[in-house]
Amino acid sequence: MRDRTLWTWHIGAGLVILVLLGLHMTIMHLNATLGLVGVGSDEPIAWENVAARAGSIFFTVTYVLLLGAALFHGFYGFRNILMELSPGRTLRTIINVGLSLVGVALFVFGTWAALAAPGAASMGG
């Protein structure tokens, strides 16, 4: 894929991260403030709250979206930093293929965790 297309995706992914990570951090860290308007939970990382979010379609979809956007943005940014150091042709191929494989593997693993979590939540109560 051409670098211009990938760069556009990089910027688009940054915007997705800005919105979804902002939402994620609000839920996880501004819980006291959210409590003032009657939403959120006292202990966002307590198992019952983690299980409740794992069972929600909204949270599962946004987790997977955030995972994909953050992995692409992060690894493409990392690749650009490495490319600026003018590696040779073979090293460029290794960087491109290596980072793509690691990114895809992490996406598959993270998506598995997001999809398997509701099952674990229903078993664990």
Next chain:
Amino acid sequence: MASRAHPNRLGIKGWVAGGRWGFARYMYTLHRLTGLGLLAYFVMHIFVTSTRAIGPESWEQAMEIVSGPLFAFGEYLVFAAFVFHALNGIRLGAIELGFAVGVPIEPVYPYETSVGRTQRLAKAVLMIAFVVAVWGGLDFFIWK
């Protein structure tokens, strides 16, 4: 196919020496360092939070490991890195799309550019927003 890019003679040394680029170069360096830090944290975060897929015991165990003042401070640093990276990313995105570069001005001595004026303002707004957010973050990460 031969690369059309200019050779990067300075390499990583170019990150630390601002040269004639001054403050913007240090923001560029910090943008990269925060980006790399956030990526490292994110990969770790994927593994830690994936324990929820195994069950409550694994989750509690993982949360036990990442609790304590050292991790709270580490989380605060991650938050600060995110704030800087996001604000500077918005500034860079705005420049790339042609915003925040000002309108062209007459080329009169000493030849100041509209980009210089507008970007000084953009950088000042960014730094103020960063300080406010990082100061506010103390309340949620450190003094909670």
